[in-house]
Amino acid sequence: MAALNRVIRAAYSPFTIRRLSDLVSDPAAIRIKSNPNPNTDPNLSPCTRMAPPVSREKLGTRSVQWVFLGCPGVGKGTYASRLSNLLGVPHISTGDLVRDELASSGSLTKKLAEIVNNGQLVSDEIIIDLLSKRLEKGQTKGETGFILDGFPRTIRQAEILEGVTDLDLVINLKLREDALLAKCLGRRICSQCGGNFNLAAIDFKGENGRPGICMPPLLPPPQCNSKLITRPDDTEEVVKERLRVYHRLCEPVEEFYRARGKLLEFDLPGGIPESWPKLLRALHVEDLENK
Ligand code: ADP
Numbered sequence: 582m583a584a585l586n587r588v589i590r591a592a593y594s595p596f597t598i599r600r601l602s603d604l605v606s607d608p609a610a611i612r613i614k615s616n617p618n619p620n621t622d623p624n625l626s627p628c629t630r631m632a633p634p635v636s637r638e639k640l641g642t643r644s645v646q647w648v649f650l651g652c653p654g655v656g657k658g659t660y661a662s663r664l665s666n667l668l669g670v671p672h673i674s675t676g677d678l679v680r681d682e683l684a685s686s687g688s689l690t691k692k693l694a695e696i697v698n699n700g701q702l703v704s705d706e707i708i709i710d711l712l713s714k715r716l717e718k719g720q721t722k723g724e725t726g727f728i729l730d731g732f733p734r735t736i737r738q739a740e741i742l743e744g745v746t747d748l749d750l751v752i753n754l755k756l757r758e759d760a761l762l763a764k765c766l767g768r769r770i771c772s773q774c775g776g777n778f779n780l781a782a783i784d785f786k787g788e789n790g791r792p793g794i795c796m797p798p799l800l801p802p803p804q805c806n807s808k809l810i811t812r813p814d815d816t817e818e819v820v821k822e823r824l825r826v827y828h829r830l831c832e833p834v835e836e837f838y839r840a841r842g843k844l845l846e847f848d849l850p851g852g853i854p855e856s857w858p859k860l861l862r863a864l865h866v867e868d869l870e871n872k
Pocket of ligand 1: 651652653654679697700703705730731732733734735738814
């Protein structure tokens with residue numbers, strides 16, 4: 582309960598009053614358009630559906646509060662981290678918080694390792710405790726927004742978050758399941774610099790009305806080659822279990838936000854070079870990249 586109180590305090594505290602204009606030197610650079618029907622934008626792929634863009638009036642003086650949803654391996658971390666750099670808001674990944682906790686050899690380590698390495702979800706209590714500590718730390722640094730990655734993952738988490746924040750947007754990244762599996766199995770992390778890479782060369786043909794997809798590998802620079810590690814939960818058996826858990830527990834969270842008109846569905850059309858500009862367009866922030 583104390584942990585939940587901390588989340589609530591964090592969400593309602595004065596840390597939500599940093600100006601949007603702090604993000605970039607020219608506040609007008611954040612072009613949050615009032616397009617009456619963004620789903621008819623001819624520049625977006627037909628599989629991209631958008632929630633209405635957030636108005637500047639609604640944001641007022643704080644930074645964006647966005648959430649990334651999506652299956653394991655879809656690239657939530659990659660796109661959340663790129664947007665975080667672009668918008669100047671912190672990227673908070675609950676998966677990273679869990680991995681930090683695992684690396685710290687604290688009292689929770691053994692219990693957490695067993696859960697994570699079996700592809701299961703950590704309890705709502707533990708994850709909210711980790712998240713509230715991270716939010717409190719941000720509060721002391723004056724953070725007023727966030728891009729959450731991997732939270733919420735259950736309806737209960739979504740209800741708690743909805744009770745204490747007014748999320749602007751929930752971005753649901755989507756990719757066909759065979760590509761998700763290949764991407765998890767190809768994922769490598771440099772143990773020295775922390776860089777994320779992917780050795781999978783995905784070139785799946787379209788079939789039965791399903792479009793094909795091509796995602797070139799994201800290879801590490803030579804200096805990282807000998808330091809690459811694989812996440813212990815990225816084995817075939819565990820990834821398949823994580824996907825099952827996602828469909829059972831996390832998919833209802835998509836519906837939760839769809840019903841509230843906050844969900845932006847984004848089908849990844851390919852690798853980063855193809856997907857990134859389209860995602861920026863769907864988010865109405867493409868002109869920030871040019872700056
Ligand atoms: P994924 O690639 O499966 O999306 P993450 O890196 O986001 O993985 O998370 C790794 C693991 O951390 C998850 O499999 C789960 O055990 C735990 N975890 C992360 N976020 C949450 C959450 N919001 N609720 C419960 N468990 C979580």
